[in-house]
Amino acid sequence: MVDMRPMLATHTDSVPTGDAWAHEVKWDGWRVIAEVRGGAVRLFSRSERDVTSSFPELQGLVLPDLVLDGEIVALDEAGIPSLHALADRISGPAKTQRPGRAAPRPVTVMLFDVLALDGHEVIDQPWHRRRELLDALAPSLEHDKWLVPEVYADGRMLLDVTRERGLEGVVSKRRSSPYRPGQRSPHWLKRPHRRTRSVVVGGWRPETGSRDRLGAVLVGTPGPDGRLRLLGRVGSGLAGRAGDELLAHLRDLACPDRPFDDVPRIDAELATWVRPEVVIDVESLGLAGQGRLRQPSYRGLRPDLVPADTLATDIPEEDSDA
Structure with missing residues (x-):
C-alpha cells in the first residue's frame, strides 16, 4: 500500500545552482496526494485526511491507476493563487455557508510528482524519471483542473520572475532524489519570498x-x-x-x-x-x-x-x- 504522506521540502536562503538541480514554482495552496482508480479520484491532505468530498469538480480523470502529488490552488483572473479563496472548501462551519454566499472559486491541481503507476510504487526511482512519467501523463489531463507546471533549469531567474509576478517562491529538487513519504528532505529545497x-x-x-x-x-x-x-x-x-x-x-x-x-x-x-x-x-x-x-x-x-x-x-x- 502506498504511503499517502507527502515528502516535504527544507527551507533554504539561497537557490542552488548547477545541472544537478531542477526548479519549480512554489504554489500557494493546499498540498494533496491524489489516488486515481478507475477514473475515481480520492484526495488526501497533508495530515492524511480524506478531503475528496470538498472538491467534486476534480472527479472523472481518464487515466491509469496511479498516485500523484500536487497542490490544490484557487487562481484569480491574473493566474495568482488565493489562499483565502480556499478557506471554506474543507469543513467550513454552517454559519459561513449562508444563503447568497458566492459559489466557491474553481480549483486547479498543480501536479509535480508520481508515487505509483499501475499498482507499482515508483518512489525509489530518481526524480528525473518520475518527472518523465508525469510529463507522459500530461496530455491526458483536463487542463483547466489538472496541470503539470513547467520545470526550469535556472532557479535564480525563476526566483526573480516569481517575485515580480507575486507568486510564493521556488522549490528546487535534486534530479537524482528518490521520494521519501512523510520526510522533510534536504534534496528538496524551498525558497519562499515571505x-x-x-x-x-x-x-x-x-x-x-x-x-x-x-x-x-x-x-x-x-x-x-x-x-x-x-x-x-x-x-x-x-x-x-x-x-x-x-x-x-x-x-x-x-x-x-x-x-x-x-x-x-x-x-x-x-x-x-x-x-x-x-x-x-x-x-x-x-x-x-x-x-x-x-x-x-x-x-x-x-x-x-x-x-x-x-x-x-x-x-x-x-x-x-x-
Whole structure:
C-alpha cells in the first residue's frame, strides 16, 4: 500500500545552482496526494485526511491507476493563487455557508510528482524519471483542473520572475532524489519570498470598541503535553471578511481555561480562550525575542491541517532580525 504522506521540502536562503538541480514554482495552496482508480479520484491532505468530498469538480480523470502529488490552488483572473479563496472548501462551519454566499472559486491541481503507476510504487526511482512519467501523463489531463507546471533549469531567474509576478517562491529538487513519504528532505529545497508558518489559534481578542468583531488572535504551537507555546498576537490581515470568517470558526470552540503555558497580562486581557483546534497560516519576519513572531500577518485558514502538523515547521527557532 502506498504511503499517502507527502515528502516535504527544507527551507533554504539561497537557490542552488548547477545541472544537478531542477526548479519549480512554489504554489500557494493546499498540498494533496491524489489516488486515481478507475477514473475515481480520492484526495488526501497533508495530515492524511480524506478531503475528496470538498472538491467534486476534480472527479472523472481518464487515466491509469496511479498516485500523484500536487497542490490544490484557487487562481484569480491574473493566474495568482488565493489562499483565502480556499478557506471554506474543507469543513467550513454552517454559519459561513449562508444563503447568497458566492459559489466557491474553481480549483486547479498543480501536479509535480508520481508515487505509483499501475499498482507499482515508483518512489525509489530518481526524480528525473518520475518527472518523465508525469510529463507522459500530461496530455491526458483536463487542463483547466489538472496541470503539470513547467520545470526550469535556472532557479535564480525563476526566483526573480516569481517575485515580480507575486507568486510564493521556488522549490528546487535534486534530479537524482528518490521520494521519501512523510520526510522533510534536504534534496528538496524551498525558497519562499515571505516567511510563512502554520500555527494554532488558542484565543481571540475583540476589536477595540466592539465585543463582537475579531481584533486579534493568540497563536502558538503545541508542546508535548498538548498545551500551546505562545508565538504571539496576530491582528494584521483580519479586517473585514477575513476576520468575520475566522471568528465563525472560533465561536463554538470557546472554553474556560487558556490552552497556553503562559500569556502576558497585556495579551490575555479581554481574551476569549478556545480549544486549540483551528490551524491558520501567518506571515512574519521570523522570530524575535522570547520566541515571538515579528510583525505577523494572517494569511488564511488551514482546515487541511491538524495542530500536530504545526510542529513540522523548518523555520529556525532563532531567526535573525534581518
